[in-house]
Amino acid sequence: MSAGRANFEKRLRQIGAERYHDKHPFHQLLHSGGCTPDQVRAWVINRFYYQARIPMKDAAFMSRVDDPALRRAWRSRIEDHDGTDEDEGGIARWLRLADAVGLDRQYVASARGVLPATRFAVDAYVRFVRDEPLLEAVAASLTELFAPRIHAARIEGLLAHYDFADDSSLSYFRNRLNEAPKDVAFGLSWVLDRADTDEKQDAAAAALEFKTDVLWAQLDALHGAYVVPARIPPGAWIPGTHLVSGTA
């Protein structure tokens, strides 16, 4: 017994409409051109940690899947981020963004300056996918349903407002416009097929809400640390540091 498939999809989409991080003030600030160069850099440093952990999350998922066909369908997510012989991959593309905003890419890649709250949120997501039922692990990935909207807005907003923004520095987002819809179409239909009781639908919806929390918490952490009045925690990146020479 469960609400129909169409109603359940509507319920999932409603979670995005209410809780996705495109509603966060930091997102608005970034896309409207209101961020200082250092605030953009803080975002690049912290969001890198999320990007870099995504293939580990996907591998954790695959380590629990005993169906070779499902593993094969999932594998391209890791390739999208880590790259292949033909494609540098999303992590390398993100580091091009780091270059473009004048950050030392080694520092960004080291993840040393990441805010503790970012780490906690991202690590909670990796653990969730490693430990919770597969249905909930896949449901948590469905924030990708809402991602193309934010990536398109991001490209437009960044291009309009920031000098560093060009085809190369924003290539991560352009690529995700192609990759995410393929992934999410698979994930959505997998979840809709399997959440065939009210209990499973509730669990899948809760997993998607959890994931919106993971994303929201990252922007909250950035806002608290780097938007006036800024409260930068010990060990986190200090504006103006770890820049490549010649960067203002």
Place this chain on the structure above:
Amino acid sequence: MSAGRANFEKRLRQIGAERYHDKHPFHQLLHSGGCTPDQVRAWVINRFYYQARIPMKDAAFMSRVDDPALRRAWRSRIEDHDGTDEDEGGIARWLRLADAVGLDRQYVASARGVLPATRFAVDAYVRFVRDEPLLEAVAASLTELFAPRIHAARIEGLLAHYDFADDSSLSYFRNRLNEAPKDVAFGLSWVLDRADTDEKQDAAAAALEFKTDVLWAQLDALHGAYVVPARIPPGAWIPGTHLVSGTA
């Protein structure tokens, strides 16, 4: 402080010389043509469980690796087993062996008839790779150092002694002859580079011994269950069952 690199490699190879499962009586029986058709089938059913878990083990490893380059180097192991658009993969090749020995491939793929001791050993390996330090996880994979020898002997022995053996049914082993050396060259040099203290060398050697135990325990379980006097545990495959029609 540590014994030199060459000495350490020698120590690892010595573990194979003493403990690899090519010394197990069941291996001798199988390769010399001494197995009954049902004993070969029992081996196919149980060894399938190991094959099928290997990509999950490799994904568990990747889920703990924060270096994209290492993840990329490791990824081909999963592709080798799960397949790609161009290659059916090792698991599908193993199921061709199941067909060739007259077993219902759905039954084999379901893993329902696997011996509990096989499950325990294989699951212990997956858990080891998920939980132990990366050095030990990679060291455990180094039984591949000894695998080409056993695969070559297996092809020769099976071809000489069993009607089911042909290029198609043995394609799994032929492919491993190409795949395993590439993997093990990478893994061996990774371990030799990193085991730079006596303590780490001891840990890596212990991990490789553990893995030889995992393999040995699987043949022990087969021998106890299916070689006279046979003691088949409850729930495990019963000889003569789950055959495709027309199989003697």
